[in-house]
Amino acid sequence: MAQKPVQDKSKEKEKNPNAYEFIEVESKIKNFWEKEKIYSTDISKLNKNTYSIDTPPPTVSGKMHIGHSFSYSQQDFIARYRRMKQGVFYPWGTDDNGLPTERLIEKTKNVKSKDMTRSEFIKLCLKTLKEITPDFVEDWKKLGISADYDNAYSTIDDNSRKLSQKSFIELFKKGLVYNKEFPTIWCPECQTAIAQAELEDKEHPSLFSTLRFKIAKTNDDLLIATTRPELLPACVAVFVNPKDKRYKNIVGKKAKVPLFDIEVPILTDESADIEKGTGVLMICSYGDRFDADAINRHKITPRIVLNPNGTLNQHAGKYQGMKIKEARKQILFDLKEEDLITEQKQITHVVNVHDKCGTEIEFIPTKQWFIKVLDKKKELIKQGQKINWHPEFMKKRYENWVEGLEWDWSISRDRHFGVSIPAWHCEKCNEIIIAEEKELPIDPMQKEKKCPRCKSVAKPEEKVLDTWATSSLTPQIASSLIKNKITIPYSLRPQAHDIIRTWAFYTITKSYLHENKTPWNNTMISGFVTLGGEKMSKSKGNVIQPQTVLESYGSDALRFWAAGSKLGEDLDYQEKDLVTGKKFITKIWNATNFVFMNLEKYTPKKVKLEKMDELLINKLNSLVKNTTEYFEDYEYSKARSEIEKFFWHDFADNYVEIVKNRVYNSSGQKKESAQFTLYNSLNTIIKLLAPIMPFITEEIYQKYFKKNEKVKSIHICEWPQAEKTKDKEESNKHFDLICEILSRVRQEKTKAQKSMKAEIILTLEKKEKEAIEYVLEDFKAVTCSTEIKEGKFRVEFI
């Protein structure tokens, strides 16, 4: 016998040979899955019954963040369950097209896309993506996301570009795409048109100044309040409300714009609010969308002062060339010098900014491409209603968004990196020439086209498609990887709720416009991760990195945490939840050690079961039934908590304790019945748990169960089936009663400050005593009762 080093107990604990080393195990298991291609799609096995998932392709624009790890875990629970149940198509892709990727490249390579030629920049993007994508994807693999990485798409690869351009051409031919000059939402930082869905609110401090306009001829003051004095040179009219008595006598006259030698008409318009500011509204081209509407309505000629790069043009006179903010400051200074400001106050107001860069947006008339959606709101809502939303209330968010649409879908971007718009324009005939399908993917800048009418060389379209114009085709792109063996509607679209208005909406739109189908039958919408109740964001500095969490707790623990909140609910990140997960994993590991310690040389075989064992198996059957139903309903959190409860309390705390005596001290059928039950119930438990904690369950499976089960991986084993048993409810009540009495006995021992092993004489009510009779030996052993009497409940210590 080895001598125990008594003094150094702590070190001994660290070296516990049976401890579960999650870092080693998880990395080993991950490699095993990759090597054995456990999650690779076998095209020949895809069929009607295959559960197909329109996996979100994460944007290659940094690292996996905690929100990703949360929502991808949740979708992976469902994917893994379905894989065991019926087989899945769970493709993988990355979204590396368009502005987010461009911005990433600009940042990491310290370049400006607009300063480079298009082809140079694209080359740099593709090269950089090649470098960074494998590392980027690695985080998802470490998390145990079981998508098919071997057969992945990128939204900028040739195939995706081809499909995206094909979609553009089809919609153009259907008359659903149009090209129009229009004051559109413009980001002066990114220098591109953007879509309504890319707007975000931001609070900004601002100066609210009341300016002295003059009435022409009379030279009377006309006071107008504004936060945007730099738009004075763009002022084309002033509005007063027709009901506003104060200004009745000036309607129809002209107003003189301060600092600028411009006279503009004074018009009546309902949109002028009597209560706001001075009641006089200046109309600029363009301050906001309502300016654009108003100018249109009154047929006023706009005077554009902003260049696409956010500087002022020649109409701004001496302010030409200044950036918006600079001009604002200078104009305010000059106004003050000439005593043209009557009042000024500091306010904070909410402005629209571009979600990618936080820059305040402007309205600049440019020629852009649009997909018609405004005339189809009703149909698009109807399409949304055909989909099962999990949770249901997320459907409402979709409907609200569609109802609130104000613009057609703006799909062109004045950028370099993206899917090119496959069009040419003959400036003579005003003819649009569209690429042919066999030419796709195509870059019009690299290919000369002649106008079919006048035969002159047409101008290639320089703009690219918005990244959503491509990612809205992820079902079709994924299908093309598997010879279209799976087509829409897919079974499931998982995603988070922030992109209902973009990804979900645009995908529904495209599938409707192209095929008049919904893209999926179900969608599961994940919530967000918060920290102390607040949304995590880099600017607040309250970001938790999943990579750090993975290092200290492991994937299974992180996933266990992600399974803790119900679908659609936000979850507050708390480290203690990771601790809980890790403890649970340890518990499983230790319980497994116990089971197999007692199953040496055991081969599973049917035996006549002892009553206690039968009760446990019945209870387990109920667990299988419930867990299955929960997973069917996307209620992974209920599945988690029920499995957890069963495993820890029914199985480990109670059953294992009860059965110990029989395992240690008996032989023959009594022992075999216990062994059979331990083996089978643990096997079932780890299978039920496999979708949520794929690593430890695989490790246990490989180590102990594989040799009898013969399937390569637990994750492609068949999902456990609940056996039909008679009187299940009765049996479960019986089981619970036994546990409840046991618990009361333990309570008494605790109260008396006695050991659990203290021997007792137990007195039970008649009914309870009868219940115990069936499992008498086991029960006496676990409670250390020497005798069980009938009467009022009592525990006597010997």
Added chain:
RNA sequence: GGGCUCAUAGUCUAGUGGCAAAACCGCUCGUUUACACCGAGCAGUCCGCGGUUCGAUCCCGCGUGAGCCCACCA
């Protein structure tokens, strides 16, 4: 201003038309043939007010508070 969601132990979350549950924390004990990363025990006006009901934490209405989305933002 409109829509949606949430409100349960000190904290964070489950859950249910009829004894309200787990985890973390704290306290009191126990324990060494799986596990001290253990076992047993101790915690709540289930936001307020009305209604439906034999019975409401749960269903309905109103209110309060928080979050998210949208709109407004001279």
